Amino acid sequence: MSILFQPLPSTTTTSIAASRTILACGAWLKNTACLLRSDGVCWSPVHGDLGDPANRLALEQSVAQLVVQANGSIVAVAHDLHPDFFSTRLAQRIAGELGVPAMAVQHHHAHIGVLMAEYGLQEPVIGLALDGVGLGTDGLAWGGELLLVDGASWRRIGHLGALALPGGDAAAREPWRMAAAVLHALGRGDEIASRFSASVGVMAARTVQTMLQRGFNCPQTTGAGRWFDAAAGALGISVKQSVEAEAAMALEKMAADYLVAHGEPENSGCYVPEANGKLDLLPLLAHLFACEDSGDPQTVARGAVLFHLVLADALIAWADQAARLHRAKIIALGGGCFFNRILTERLVKGLSRRGLKVLLPKTVSCGDSGSALGQAWVARQQLQADCALANQEPLMM
Numbered sequence: 001m002s003i004l005f006q007p008l009p010s011t012t013t014t015s016i017a018a019s020r021t022i023l024a025c026g027a028w029l030k031n032t033a034c035l036l037r038s039d040g041v042c043w044s045p046v047h048g049d050l051g052d053p054a055n056r057l058a059l060e061q062s063v064a065q066l067v068v069q070a071n072g073s074i075v076a077v078a079h080d081l082h083p084d085f086f087s088t089r090l091a092q093r094i095a096g097e098l099g100v101p102a103m104a105v106q107h108h109h110a111h112i113g114v115l116m117a118e119y120g121l122q123e124p125v126i127g128l129a130l131d132g133v134g135l136g137t138d139g140l141a142w143g144g145e146l147l148l149v150d151g152a153s154w155r156r157i158g159h160l161g162a163l164a165l166p167g168g169d170a171a172a173r174e175p176w177r178m179a180a181a182v183l184h185a186l187g188r189g190d191e192i193a194s195r196f197s198a199s200v201g202v203m204a205a206r207t208v209q210t211m212l213q214r215g216f217n218c219p220q221t222t223g224a225g226r227w228f229d230a231a232a233g234a235l236g237i238s239v240k241q242s243v244e245a246e247a248a249m250a251l252e253k254m255a256a257d258y259l260v261a262h263g264e265p266e267n268s269g270c271y272v273p274e275a276n277g278k279l280d281l282l283p284l285l286a287h288l289f290a291c292e293d294s295g296d297p298q299t300v301a302r303g304a305v306l307f308h309l310v311l312a313d314a315l316i317a318w319a320d321q322a323a324r325l326h327r328a329k330i331i332a333l334g335g336g337c338f339f340n341r342i343l344t345e346r347l348v349k350g351l352s353r354r355g356l357k358v359l360l361p362k363t364v365s366c367g368d369s370g371s372a373l374g375q376a377w378v379a380r381q382q383l384q385a386d387c388a389l390a391n392q393e394p395l396m397m
Contacts, residue, residue: 030369034372035066036117050087075100078372079091082134105378105379109127113374113377117373117377126322127146127331128333131337131368133223152378163185164219166211179234182286183195185282192206234292251308272284309346316346319331333359334361338366
C-alpha cells in the first residue's frame with residue numbers, strides 16, 4: 001500500500017513547528033486519509049465508500065502505516081463532524097492510543113480548507129461548498145453552503161433552501177422522490193401519485209405522497225446534489241440511480257448536448273430569489289415540471305440547460321454580494337458538484353468578471369476524496385489559534 005507525498009506552499013506551514021504533524025481520517029464516501037506535515041501532505045490510496053467492510057479495513061491499514069511514518073510527531077487526529085462514521089470512530093481510537101486530541105471538522109469547512117491548504121491562503125475567503133451531504137452544526141444534512149472562512153474561524157452565511165428527503169437515504173438513490181418533495185414544497189403534493197405511478201408503481205408513489213403530507217421520515221437537506229436529483233426527476237431524466245451522481249451526470253449531458261446543437265437559450269422567466277442569505281430554487285424547479293409537461297424532448301433539454309445557467313447566475317450574484325459585504329476578494333469553490341463543467345465554468349467566468357479571484361482545487365479532488373487535507377488544515381489552524389490564545393499575556397488591570 002503506497003503513500004503519496006504532495007508538497008504544499010510554505011505559507012501553509014511556517015507558523016507551525018516542523019515536528020508537528022496532523023493525521024486526518026477523511027470522509028465517508030471516497031475515503032482517503034492523510035498526514036499534514038510541515039513540508040506537505042502524505043496521502044493514503046483512495047479506499048472508497050466506508051459502507052464496504054473491505055474499505056474500512058483498508059483505511060485502518062493506511063492509518064496504521066501513516067502513524068508509523070509520522071514517527072511520533074502527530075499532535076492531533078482530525079475527522080468529520082459526523083459521530084457515527086467509521087472514520088470518526090477510528091480517529092478517536094487512534095487519538096486515544098497516541099494521547100493526542102481528536103478534532104471534529106465540519107464537512108464543508110473541510111472542503112474549503114482544502115483550497116486554503118493548497119494555495120497557502122492566510123486571508124478570509126468566501127467558500128461556496130456544493131455537494132450531496134455533510135452533517136451541519138445544527139444536526140441537519142447540509143450541502144449547499146456559503147461560508148465565511150478565516151483560518152479555524154468560520155461561519156455559515158447562507159445556504160440553499162431546504163428540501164425534504166422522503167425516505168431518508170432512499171431519496172438520494174431515487175431522484176423521483178426529490179422531485180416529489182419539490183411538488184410538495186410547491187403546494188402541489190396531490191400531483192405526486194399521478195405523475196410518478198407509471199414509472200415507480202402506484203403504491204410507492206402514494207406512499208411517498210403520504211410521507212410528505214405527514215412529514216414522516218422526511219429529514220431536511222440543503223444539499224445541492226439533491227437539488228440536481230430533483231431537477232433530473234422533474235424533467236423525467238432519471239427515476240432511480242444505479243451509481244452515485246448518475247442523475248446529475250445525465251442532466252449535465254443533456255444540457256451539454258443542447259448547448260452544442262442550439263447555443264445558450266433565452267431565459268423565459270426562470271429565476272432564483274434570495275432572502276436572508278437563502279436561495280430559493282422552487283420557482284426554477286416549477287419551470288422544469290412545465291418543461292416536462294410539454295412532452296417535447298427539445299423543451300426538456302432546454303430545461304436542463306436553464307437549470308444549470310439560472311442556478312449558476314444566482315450563485316454568482318449570491319457569492320459576489322457576500323464577498324462585498326465581508327470585504328473578501330477570494331471565492332473558494334469546494335465539493336463534488338464542481339465536477340459539473342457547465343456549472344463550474346459559468347461560475348468561474350461570472351465571478352471573475354466581477355473582479356473576484358476564484359479558486360478551485362489544483363491537485364486535490366474537489367470531492368470527498370480530497371477532504372482529509374481540509375480536515376487536517378482546519379485542525380492545524382485550530383491548534384495554532386489555541387496556542388496563540390494560551391500564550392497571550394494577561395490583561396493589566
